[in-house]
Amino acid sequence: MKRLRRIFERIVEAMLTLSGGITSLVILLIVLFLFKEGIGLFNSPDIEKGYVLCVNSSNQVRKLDPYQIKQIFDSEITNWKEVGGLDSEIMLFRFDEIFNMYSDEELGEDETLLPQKLGEVITGNPNIIAFLPEKYLPDAGASNYSPLPLENIRVQDFVGGREWMPTATPAAQFGILPLILGTLWVSVFAILIALPLGLGVAIYLSELANERVRRLLKPAIELLAGIPSVVYGFFGLVVLVPLIQKTFDLPVGETALAGSLILAIMALPTIITLAEDAMRNTPRAMREAGLALGATQWQTIYRVVVPYAASGITAAVVLGIGRAIGETMAVLMVTGNAAAMPHSLFESVRTIPATIAAELGEAPAGGTHYQALFLLGCILFIITMIISISAEMISKKQKNQGL
Amino acid sequence: MNRKTTQKTAFFIFRALGLLVVAILFWILGFIVYNGIGVINWEFLTTAPTAGMTAGGIFPAIVGTLCLMFGSLVVSFPIGVMSAIYMSEYAGNARIVKFIRVMTNNLGSIPSIIFGLFGMALFVNTLGFGDSIIAGSFTLGLLALPLVIRTTEEALKAIPDSYRTGSLALGASKLQTIGRVVLPMAFPNIITGLILSIGRVSGETAPILFTVAAYFLPKLPSSIFDQVMALPYHLYVIATSGTDIEASRPIAYGTALVLIFIVLIMNLLATSLRKYFGKKVKTN
Numbered sequence: 001m002k003r004l005r006r007i008f009e010r011i012v013e014a015m016l017t018l019s020g021g022i023t024s025l026v027i028l029l030i031v032l033f034l035f036k037e038g039i040g041l042f043n044s045p046d047i048e049k050g051y052v053l054c055v056n057s058s059n060q061v062r063k064l065d066p067y068q069i070k071q072i073f074d075s076e077i078t079n080w081k082e083v084g085g086l087d088s089e090i091m092l093f094r095f096d097e098i099f100n101m102y103s104d105e106e107l108g109e110d111e112t113l114l115p116q117k118l119g120e121v122i123t124g125n126p127n128i129i130a131f132l133p134e135k136y137l138p139d140a141g142a143s144n145y146s147p148l149p150l151e152n153i154r155v156q157d158f159v160g161g162r163e164w165m166p167t168a169t170p171a172a173q174f175g176i177l178p179l180i181l182g183t184l185w186v187s188v189f190a191i192l193i194a195l196p197l198g199l200g201v202a203i204y205l206s207e208l209a210n211e212r213v214r215r216l217l218k219p220a221i222e223l224l225a226g227i228p229s230v231v232y233g234f235f236g237l238v239v240l241v242p243l244i245q246k247t248f249d250l251p252v253g254e255t256a257l258a259g260s261l262i263l264a265i266m267a268l269p270t271i272i273t274l275a276e277d278a279m280r281n282t283p284r285a286m287r288e289a290g291l292a293l294g295a296t297q298w299q300t301i302y303r304v305v306v307p308y309a310a311s312g313i314t315a316a317v318v319l320g321i322g323r324a325i326g327e328t329m330a331v332l333m334v335t336g337n338a339a340a341m342p343h344s345l346f347e348s349v350r351t352i353p354a355t356i357a358a359e360l361g362e363a364p365a366g367g368t369h370y371q372a373l374f375l376l377g378c379i380l381f382i383i384t385m386i387i388s389i390s391a392e393m394i395s396k397k398q399k400n401q402g403l
Numbered sequence: 404m405n406r407k408t409t410q411k412t413a414f415f416i417f418r419a420l421g422l423l424v425v426a427i428l429f430w431i432l433g434f435i436v437y438n439g440i441g442v443i444n445w446e447f448l449t450t451a452p453t454a455g456m457t458a459g460g461i462f463p464a465i466v467g468t469l470c471l472m473f474g475s476l477v478v479s480f481p482i483g484v485m486s487a488i489y490m491s492e493y494a495g496n497a498r499i500v501k502f503i504r505v506m507t508n509n510l511g512s513i514p515s516i517i518f519g520l521f522g523m524a525l526f527v528n529t530l531g532f533g534d535s536i537i538a539g540s541f542t543l544g545l546l547a548l549p550l551v552i553r554t555t556e557e558a559l560k561a562i563p564d565s566y567r568t569g570s571l572a573l574g575a576s577k578l579q580t581i582g583r584v585v586l587p588m589a590f591p592n593i594i595t596g597l598i599l600s601i602g603r604v605s606g607e608t609a610p611i612l613f614t615v616a617a618y619f620l621p622k623l624p625s626s627i628f629d630q631v632m633a634l635p636y637h638l639y640v641i642a643t644s645g646t647d648i649e650a651s652r653p654i655a656y657g658t659a660l661v662l663i664f665i666v667l668i669m670n671l672l673a674t675s676l677r678k679y680f681g682k683k684v685k686t687n
Binding site: 015020022023027036037197200203216219226227231296373377392 | 428517520
């Protein structure tokens, strides 16, 4: 009996020990799965799977990068000269145009003659660029064309690209720069608004307010932290967005400013609570020394208490930024989500989390778009990890300097 | 400017800021309550949406959210409490405890959309659960884990060591001490943490977008492998992409009010439990 209980206790204790590692395990799994799902992007061809781009063999151009391809098909580049070829106008040819040029009969039964006709079109037009399914590629011997080599999506196009157009054909654009900038714009301005406000309230709570006011204010702040982000988003959408549109006389109110305002409100509880804790930890002796030297209470606060709590306050701000960067729903609902490089606060922007939330539902699992969104998740994960670890280090610094 | 006046001005500003924060809270709450209260009635709470979600109620979404709250609890509670027991009672090495605490904080700072991605990759695709209550519950459970661990650890640490040594001196094993002395005493605070965590889970949208939430699904779930509607996702849908956004506005207000109400109830429950049991333990 006793031995049985011993064994039982051993088992339970082993389980307890194992569960101690659960958070580390979950973080590890998150890293693993995000990378596993996302890393395939760099092994994917830079144009749509199953398709090829062909030019006439007389054309000197044998290589185009995805951004050039996109510009050509958007008619932003119209001359072969601009991509290193001869001075001749580019003729765009998309696969389905073949059905306008030839009747069903000419294409033969079950479209057996389709490759041959495509070959004729390319041979006949020296300045053509054709976008075709691989299976209809003409015979190599019979016609005079060269397929452009398929290249994989490159890391620098992902990290440094300035266009995010994941569903563009023939070459989808996966440049995350506008998304990263959008995220930073919205979060940094949110903190610029929330910091003075939060710091002021924290000083008030820790230094001035009496017990009764504190007992009222603390639950209010807790409640502010508890309101779901989708409710904030909804409030922003029906109140702030029209307000901003009217106040600044804009065509649309869904702007970076709306996102920043909502995020500022959402980051407030984090900043207030942590900054107040940091200031309350200032030893009484230091405060009294300040007052004894003849300083007023306010002078003591900003010359003694705030400097003493500086690293705690910094940690509060850093964590506030972290919360703002990762916030999804509220931002998704109020910023308008235009994936362009942001230029001002009064423009629509799109953040990394909002992009993931808005697009993952439509991205087919395993495709390049899906992979790109998981890689975006990796980037977001890395950013928030850096933030949370640096906050950890900053607040540790304060503990070490403590008396 | 005289330093007394400087102080007066500064303090006036701080008071005003404190007032401003309260005003913001009341503005948001007041706005939702004012617009939503008229929509709430028995029919709204107990019927399914009709007419392209511009009429009818939100019953399936309420049921879905309750399922997810309960499901996430089943996932996060046992693991979280066990993990906290290990940290507070077993891990003798302070370094290990510190490491676990850092990892718990890190997990807590990961944005909820990342949990959504992870849940989709692991539970929906790799484990093959599909969009289902079980996939959503696991995702939300992991999200709630840091909060459960943190509050439980604090609750355990608050129990004075004299109780532990007293129990051990009576010949009880360590596990018996934990099971019969430490846990029962810490129980109210553990429950408080738990309520707070499911309150938080009830409002999360990003993690359920790709793991469980259904756009429109009037029938109730019959197994844990079914999709469900959920309140936060429903609010998002009818506020931004419904069939007729203007016509469904009142329903959006009502849904937001119900969501806030759930959070409010959870917070209230947690604080009053803490107060009630706090007194009881002290008089013992």
